[in-house]
Amino acid sequence: MVDQAALENDQPLLVAEALSKSYGRIAACRDVSFSLYPGEVLAIVGESGSGKSTLLQMLSGQLTPSGGQVSYRMRDGVTRDLTSLGEAERRFLFRTDWGYVHQDPAQGLRMAVSAGANVGERLMAVGWNHYGRIRDTASDWLTRVEIDTARIDDAPRTYSGGMRQRLQIARNLVTEPRLVFMDEPTGGLDVSVQARLLDLVRSLVAELHLAVVIVTHDLAVARLLSHRVMVMKGGRVIETGLTDQVLDDPREPYTQLLVSSILPP
Amino acid sequence: MNAPAYNFAYLDEQTKRMIRRAILKAIAIPGYQVPFASREMPMPYGWGTGGVQVTAAILGPADVLKVIDQGSDDTTNAISIRKFFAKTAGVATTTATEEATVIQTRHRIPEATLHDKQVLVYQVPIPEPLRFLEPRETETRRMHALAEYGLMHVKLYEDIARFGHISTAYAYPVKVNARYVMDPSPTPKFDNPKMDNCAALQLFGAGREKRIYAIPPYTQVVSLDFEDHPFEAYRFNAPCALCGAENSYLDEIVTDDKGGRMFVCSDTDYCEGRQAAGHHGALSAAPYKEKAHG
Numbered sequence: 001m002v003d004q005a006a007l008e009n010d011q012p013l014l015v016a017e018a019l020s021k022s023y024g025r026i027a028a029c030r031d032v033s034f035s036l037y038p039g040e041v042l043a044i045v046g047e048s049g050s051g052k053s054t055l056l057q058m059l060s061g062q063l064t065p066s067g068g069q070v071s072y073r074m075r076d077g078v079t080r081d082l083t084s085l086g087e088a089e090r091r092f093l094f095r096t097d098w099g100y101v102h103q104d105p106a107q108g109l110r111m112a113v114s115a116g117a118n119v120g121e122r123l124m125a126v127g128w129n130h131y132g133r134i135r136d137t138a139s140d141w142l143t144r145v146e147i148d149t150a151r152i153d154d155a156p157r158t159y160s161g162g163m164r165q166r167l168q169i170a171r172n173l174v175t176e177p178r179l180v181f182m183d184e185p186t187g188g189l190d191v192s193v194q195a196r197l198l199d200l201v202r203s204l205v206a207e208l209h210l211a212v213v214i215v216t217h218d219l220a221v222a223r224l225l226s227h228r229v230m231v232m233k234g235g236r237v238i239e240t241g242l243t244d245q246v247l248d249d250p251r252e253p254y255t256q257l258l259v260s261s262i263l264p265p
Numbered sequence: 266m267n268a269p270a271y272n273f274a275y276l277d278e279q280t281k282r283m284i285r286r287a288i289l290k291a292i293a294i295p296g297y298q299v300p301f302a303s304r305e306m307p308m309p310y311g312w313g314t315g316g317v318q319v320t321a322a323i324l325g326p327a328d329v330l331k332v333i334d335q336g337s338d339d340t341t342n343a344i345s346i347r348k349f350f351a352k353t354a355g356v357a358t359t360t361a362t363e364e365a366t367v368i369q370t371r372h373r374i375p376e377a378t379l380h381d382k383q384v385l386v387y388q389v390p391i392p393e394p395l396r397f398l399e400p401r402e403t404e405t406r407r408m409h410a411l412a413e414y415g416l417m418h419v420k421l422y423e424d425i426a427r428f429g430h431i432s433t434a435y436a437y438p439v440k441v442n443a444r445y446v447m448d449p450s451p452t453p454k455f456d457n458p459k460m461d462n463c464a465a466l467q468l469f470g471a472g473r474e475k476r477i478y479a480i481p482p483y484t485q486v487v488s489l490d491f492e493d494h495p496f497e498a499y500r501f502n503a504p505c506a507l508c509g510a511e512n513s514y515l516d517e518i519v520t521d522d523k524g525g526r527m528f529v530c531s532d533t534d535y536c537e538g539r540q541a542a543g544h545h546g547a548l549s550a551a552p553y554k555e556k557a558h559g
Contacts, residue, residue, distance in 0.1 A: 088411045110398070110419070117422045124422065125415025131425055131491040153426045 009038050011073060013179055013211050014059065018068035021054050028054040030235045031068070038178065041205060041212040043226035043243065045219060045258070051235040052215045053183060059213060060100060060181045061090050075178075095122050099172030099180035103187045105164035108171070109156045115142065115167055116152040122175045141170040145200060162193035166200065173204065182214040186221055198224050219262055223247055231255050274321040274354040280304055284322035284477070288468060291479035296441030297409070298392050303475040307349075312342060313371055314472025316388035317349070320369045323384060323468070324350065329357045331365035336373035336514065336531035343371075360534050372435070374456040376513050376535040379465035381482060387450045389471035392478065394438045394448040414446045417489055425494055434499060440487045441480055454488065455498045455514045461486040503528040506548040508539035 012035035021029040029051040036042055044052050057063035059070055061082045073079045075097055082090070094100070102108040109118050119138040120128070128134050139149045145166040156164050165185060172180060185201070186194040202225055205212055216222055222229050222243060229246045231239040231254070239252045250256045272278065280302075287301035306314040324330065330350050334343040338360040346369060347358050359365050362377040369386040379385060395405045398416050408416065417438050424432045437454035441447050449460060450469060460467065460480060467480040480486060488496040501515045506527040513535060515528040527548055530536035540549070 113419055113423055114426050116426055117419045120422055121415055121419050124418040129492050132493050
């Protein structure tokens with residue numbers, strides 16, 4: 001007997017093939033290829049200007065690559081090239097099967113509407129039309145990201161930085177996406193808040209069997225969350241492998257430099 | 266030197282053609298906001314420059330014009346627009362809803378049922394229903410194009426979360442012909458059901474925002490709501506103090522500084538018609554009372 005779920009997990013969810021992006025003579029990203037499987041967390045590390053964010057934007061269909069292609073296995077099991085999707089399909093994908101966690105929560109949240117409506121927006125966008133159920137689901141998600149449900153009617157502008165980031169995560173996960181993109185989700189948070197957020201993300205990822213592409217310059221974040229690491233420099237992937245392998249036994253001089261520039265505890 | 270200083274109905278013929286093209290497109294795509302080259306009018310923005318341009322473009326010499334402002338035929342805005350067309354187009358004007366062929370309105374739909382020989386022209390300040398939730402015009406247009414209207418429910422959700430019910434009382438969003446979400450201009454939500462399956466053509470003109478949109482006759486217009494918080498038309502729970510009407514939209518008028526108030530029909534023509542037909546309310550004035558006490 002064939003285990004259908006296992007078969008599903010054996011096929012890549014997201015495939016990047018020879019992705020490049022250049023702005024005039026400047027190549028921001030060159031020849032990046034990889035496959036991401038369901039439930040897998042991939043960290044993209046590198047210093048500022050190494051092409052991490054450009055790559056993330058291409059993967060999430062927000063930027064058209066100059067060369068190469070990104071394909072995604074949709075919920076119906078068909079793998080499709082992102083550029084072949086219509087705008088309506090891409091936007092639908094973005095608010096159902098995908099999540100995107102911005103570094104600055106103000107970009108990913110509606111700061112002027114209540115937390116409940118922020119979480120409920122995606123549900124309403126896919127046609128939920130029952131206030132009671134939307135509110136119950138929103139309150140359930142606030143609990144899961146450790147936000148006091150008494151604050152469900154407060155606008156995120158009254159929230160602290162850490163709470164905003166957790167709210168942004170709840171807002172993204174409410175439609176049970178299979179793939180989440182994260183752009184420096186812990187940037188700008190203090191260390192203890194960072195630790196709590198990472199802990200939360202790690203348990204949610206395991207619980208929901210999420211595939212994640214996380215961009216970070218913080219190797220500690222990569223070590224804690226990811227299964228695999230890609231190191232970028234000057235728009236190229238210079239090293240890739242299992243997280244512990246890359247971080248404990250770096251092969252490339254640049255990776256060695258990155259790893260050794262972490263202050264010893 | 267007896268030649269008229271203006272073209273018929275003020276606007277030149279080329280401008281009217283341009284506006285008519287926009288109107289035709291708006292009728293073809295119910296609820297869709299058609300951009301048009303709005304002109305400067307001899308009145309300030311916010312006083313109905315959009316409505317006036319639409320009226321000017323559709324007005325013919327045989328038309329009978331009625332203009333209302335908040336349901337009333339005798340407020341400054343209504344009178345000056347009525348005089349404007351009486352002067353520049355020489356058309357007949359009326360205050361009787363039944364007799365009018367073109368009714369320009371600000372913030373109300375007349376109480377009398379409109380018929381298929383009539384056109385209702387709305388003055389619209391802000392045509393974009395999504396504006397206060399999404400400030401980018403490029404984004405709202407894309408949302409209309411892709412029929413992404415989840416955001417509209419976010420607004421209603423916020424109402425319920427804050428006040429326990431949908432507190433939006435005017436400019437209540439509607440879905441036209443099961444496709445476009447539309448701002449019905451700041452009419453009270455009491456009037457929303459009148460837009461549905463209406464026999465008259467409804468045209469909306471926003472002068473400052475340069476948009477025209479339309480609801481063709483007999484088109485489905487549905488007010489947005491939640492399953493567990495359905496749409497409700499609101500009116501003050503009182504009869505009109507002058508004509509006793511129980512089902513018209515009422516204005517609240519403060520009569521003294523001790524909490525005294527009266528409720529009267531906002532549609533003056535409807536109220537006067539009922540009074541002429543012998544209906545009376547609790548505060549009806551002398552002629553009726555003298556007769557009553559004989």
